[in-house]
Amino acid sequence: MIQIIPAIDIIGGRCVRLSQGDFSRQSTYPETPSEMASLFADAGLRRIHAVDLDGAREGRPVNLDILRSLLEKGDLDVEWGGGIQTPEDLEAVFASGAGHVILGTVAARNPSFARDALVSFGPEKIILGADVRGRAVATRGWTETTELPIDGLIRLFLPGLREAIVTQIARDGMFTGADVPLYRELMDAFPGVTFTASGGIGSIADIRALEEAGVPRVIVGKALYEKKITLEELAAW
Numbered sequence: 001m002i003q004i005i006p007a008i009d010i011i012g013g014r015c016v017r018l019s020q021g022d023f024s025r026q027s028t029y030p031e032t033p034s035e036m037a038s039l040f041a042d043a044g045l046r047r048i049h050a051v052d053l054d055g056a057r058e059g060r061p062v063n064l065d066i067l068r069s070l071l072e073k074g075d076l077d078v079e080w081g082g083g084i085q086t087p088e089d090l091e092a093v094f095a096s097g098a099g100h101v102i103l104g105t106v107a108a109r110n111p112s113f114a115r116d117a118l119v120s121f122g123p124e125k126i127i128l129g130a131d132v133r134g135r136a137v138a139t140r141g142w143t144e145t146t147e148l149p150i151d152g153l154i155r156l157f158l159p160g161l162r163e164a165i166v167t168q169i170a171r172d173g174m175f176t177g178a179d180v181p182l183y184r185e186l187m188d189a190f191p192g193v194t195f196t197a198s199g200g201i202g203s204i205a206d207i208r209a210l211e212e213a214g215v216p217r218v219i220v221g222k223a224l225y226e227k228k229i230t231l232e233e234l235a236a237w
Helices: 032-040 053-058 066-075 088-096 105-109 111-121 148-155 180-189 204-212 231-236
Strands: 003-011 014-019 021-029 047-052 077-081 099-104 127-132 138-139 144-149 161-169 193-197 218-222
Touching: 003 032, 003 053, 003 088, 014 032, 032 047, 032 066, 032 231, 047 053, 047 066, 066 077, 066 088, 077 127, 088 099, 088 111, 099 111, 105 111, 105 127, 105 138, 111 127, 127 148, 144 148, 148 180, 161 180, 180 193, 180 204, 204 218
Parallel strands: 003 047, 003 218, 047 077, 077 099, 099 127, 127 161, 161 193, 193 218
Antiparallel strands: 003 014, 014 021, 127 138, 138 144
């Protein structure tokens, strides 16, 4: 069965969702990140995907106090990303309680740092965060698109990489369904990597399509906040 991971994206201490990675197309929600974490925990969702979008723009972790507040809401496993660029950043995020750290921009721009992190902290703790437009990797909170293809990025960290979150930016927040062919391609090419799908989820049917394709994990974000998918539906799942 596919594992469902709810998302909390943070700007200015609030829960937000972006459309297609565009900071100017931002939806802000009344619930605080810690309130959402409580709701997710009550629904039986134990792993949470949290992104410090302030940190992604500033190039350093900004909202570690919020990370600590999430962990007060239950027995949660938080995968945290956004602005992590140095060994000190990694240490600070883990010290604040993250179960996993997502390396995105820094992995594309400084692969040796990410490879060192996989060795130092272990591949069970470090997740590659790959945001793509089409098949091209995007960085800096999705504001810059590189010429590096997603398969090329993944190969930089083999052997050793075990987990990767791949977000299709063009679909993110658009409720158009996940890019199932992309995940099929990646799972076929890299059978030793556990992939998490992200971007485009707008219904339970979209989750089922990924499950039928064999995708092991999916991040659900805006669809939850906009009530297109309810926590009750996910709890029943």
